[in-house]
Amino acid sequence: MAGDTGDEPAEDSAESLPADDLFELLSHHRRRYVIECLDRYGSPMSLPDLADECVVMEHQTALDDIPAETVKRMYMSLYHCHIPKLVTADAIDYDQESDSVAIGPTASQLRSHLTLARSSLPLPTESALEELRNTTTNENESLTIEQASQVLQRAGYDEENTIQILDRLENTGYVHFVNGYVRLIG
Numbered sequence: 339m340a341g342d343t344g345d346e347p348a349e350d351s352a353e354s355l356p357a358d359d360l361f362e363l364l365s366h367h368r369r370r371y372v373i374e375c376l377d378r379y380g381s382p383m384s385l386p387d388l389a390d391e392c393v394v395m396e397h398q399t400a401l402d403d404i405p406a407e408t409v410k411r412m413y414m415s416l417y418h419c420h421i422p423k424l425v426t427a428d429a430i431d432y433d434q435e436s437d438s439v440a441i442g443p444t445a446s447q448l449r450s451h452l453t454l455a456r457s458s459l460p461l462p463t464e465s466a467l468e469e470l471r472n473t474t475t476n477e478n479e480s481l482t483i484e485q486a487s488q489v490l491q492r493a494g495y496d497e498e499n500t501i502q503i504l505d506r507l508e509n510t511g512y513v514h515f516v517n518g519y520v521r522l523i524g
Contacts, residue, residue, distance in 0.1 A: 354444070354447065355427055355429075355444050355447055355448075359427055360447065360448065360451055362423075363423060363424065363427055363429060363448060364448060364451060364452055365509075366420065367396070367508075367511065367514060368392060368396070368412075368415060368416065368419075368420050369420050369423065369424060370452060370511050371391075371392040371395045371396065372388065372392065372416065372420060372421070372424060372430065372439070373424075373429065373430075373441075373445055373448050373449060373452070374395070375388055375391040375392060375395070376388070376430065376439065376440070376441050376445070377441070377449065378391075379391060381439070381440045381441040382431075382433075382438040382439060382440035383438065383439055383440075384436075384437055384438050384439075385413065385416065385417065385421070385432075385437045385438065385439055386413060386437070388416065388439050389409060389412045389413035389416050390409060392412055392416065393408060393409050393412040395523070396412070396514060396516065397516060397521075398480065398514075398516075398521045398522075398523070421439065424442070425442070427442075427444055428442045428443050428444045429441075429442045429444045429445045429447075429448050430442045430445065452511065462495070462499070462503065463503050463506050463507065465493075466490050466493070466495060466500075466503045466507070467507055467512055467513075469489055469490060469493045470486060470489060470490070470507075470513070470520070470522060471522060473485075473489045474522055479522070480516070480519040480520060480521045480522075481519065481520050482518055482519055482520070483504070483515070483518055483519070483520055485520075486500070486504060486513075486520040487500040487501070487504070490503060490504075504520060511523060
């Protein structure tokens with residue numbers, strides 16, 4: 339009986355990430371994109387296809403409108419930086435021979451925390467997000483950072499709070515900053 343109870347915690351700890359590791363993994367939007375793409379399009383995916391989908395998410399435009407060099411940089415960033423971190427945490431499995439990526443055993447923990455972070459925005463941040471969404475006509479539309487700040491200031495937020503709110507929205511994956519623009523995600 340002592341052996342049975344000794345085995346159970348070892349199994350649980352093998353599939354459970356420490357909080358610091360979890361937050362580190364979710365801290366970069368590209369790692370969040372990898373998990374979201376594997377969920378959305380199915381697992382496994384080839385790394386080139388995954389890079390294509392991640393670059394589309396990052397730029398919120400059609401793949402044909404994104405320069406090949408930008409797509410290549412995404413692939414290299416995933417290959418050299420983000421995929422190894424996710425593999426080390428068992429969030430994904432990567433087969434270098436077939437260049438394919440699949441969901442790993444700790445991915446569900448990442449998804450749970452990402453969902454929780456997105457659903458638990460403080461009220462001012464949630465209402466600020468709603469103001470930004472009401473300003474745009476579709477989910478692919480972007481605002482300059484200045485336009486986004488003006489929208490929030492017209493809604494009653496002071497200038498200092500607008501930057502903090504935009505940062506919080508980016509950290510939770512609702513917006514992404516690209517070349518001076520704020521792009522709403524989903």
